Amino acid sequence: MKFTKMHGIGNDYVYVNCFEEELAMDPGRLAELVSDRHCGIGSDGLILIKPSAVADFCMDMYNSDGSRGAMCGNGIRCVAKYVYDHGMTNMTTIRIETLSGIKTIDLTVKDGKVRLANVDMGMPVLLSQGVNRELTPEVRKEIADSEIWEVLDVQDKEMSMIHISMGNPHAVFFVDDVDNIEIEKIGPAIETHPRFPDRTNVEFVQIVDESHVKMRVWERGAGETMACGTGACAVAVACRLAGYSQDKVDVRLLGGTLTIFWNPDNGHVEMCGPATEVFTGEFNV
Numbered sequence: 001m002k003f004t005k006m007h008g009i010g011n012d013y014v015y016v017n018c019f020e021e022e023l024a025m026d027p028g029r030l031a032e033l034v035s036d037r038h039c040g041i042g043s044d045g046l047i048l049i050k051p052s053a054v055a056d057f058c059m060d061m062y063n064s065d066g067s068r069g070a071m072c073g074n075g076i077r078c079v080a081k082y083v084y085d086h087g088m089t090n091m092t093t094i095r096i097e098t099l100s101g102i103k104t105i106d107l108t109v110k111d112g113k114v115r116l117a118n119v120d121m122g123m124p125v126l127l128s129q130g131v132n133r134e135l136t137p138e139v140r141k142e143i144a145d146s147e148i149w150e151v152l153d154v155q156d157k158e159m160s161m162i163h164i165s166m167g168n169p170h171a172v173f174f175v176d177d178v179d180n181i182e183i184e185k186i187g188p189a190i191e192t193h194p195r196f197p198d199r200t201n202v203e204f205v206q207i208v209d210e211s212h213v214k215m216r217v218w219e220r221g222a223g224e225t226m227a228c229g230t231g232a233c234a235v236a237v238a239c240r241l242a243g244y245s246q247d248k249v250d251v252r253l254l255g256g257t258l259t260i261f262w263n264p265d266n267g268h269v270e271m272c273g274p275a276t277e278v279f280t281g282e283f284n285v
């Protein structure tokens, strides 16, 4: 099976062009096999590029544990880069179908290659305290501080979080020093906490100033990754709701920086960042 290895600031996936390749097995199982960093290709998961009846292309994403993801911010920038760079489209505004709806991506192209992608990630939803409240411009203006926080009992410690959906769930925690947390312990404890029947992605964020934050992420179904696009968006929304940041913020992750803008006019979150093609190959299935 032919594949292409790509990454979005270090959040790396194996991409399969399903316009040309047939999968020999269930995609979840294939994701586990290709993701293995010793016996497979090595990645945070598998992303299938497929035809769509409702958009220009379809992105179907699986974490390295084989679970299916509803949305992948770093992945969708790479899908847009792949279809443009490989001549599957000549449009620089591309609509991609995902399990969390159709996303629109604007491409910055130089010398015939995509350098940057700006993704309209849609409107965030507040999940704290079990609500499912779309954060429209009106709601965002009137929401009380007491509504955005939720206290979680984790390993006999009370931790305050802001729980946000970007099409997939993110539990955001504020810390003084992201470099000084035992993420491999606290990450899975929160990911699999009974509060989250479908598990959750987990973000730890340190405020640098009102336009810059640092974060680390423990991803649902993948563990700590170098970056998480939907997670960076959830962090930016949480920081803005808590009054710690402006509408636009640079989110610094282990693998690089994403610029996130929570547009106060339409309530949509815009994510801007690079996408990189590393190599292509054949995987023996």
Ligand SMILES: N[C@H](CCC[C@H](N)C(=O)O)C(=O)O
Binding pocket: 011, 063, 068, 069, 070, 071, 072, 073, 074, 075, 168, 169, 201, 219, 220, 221, 222, 227, 228, 229, 230, 231
């Ligand atoms: N682990 C996530 C999917 C991948 C998201 C992440 N890699 C991104 O760039 O948004 C989930 O199960 O919801």
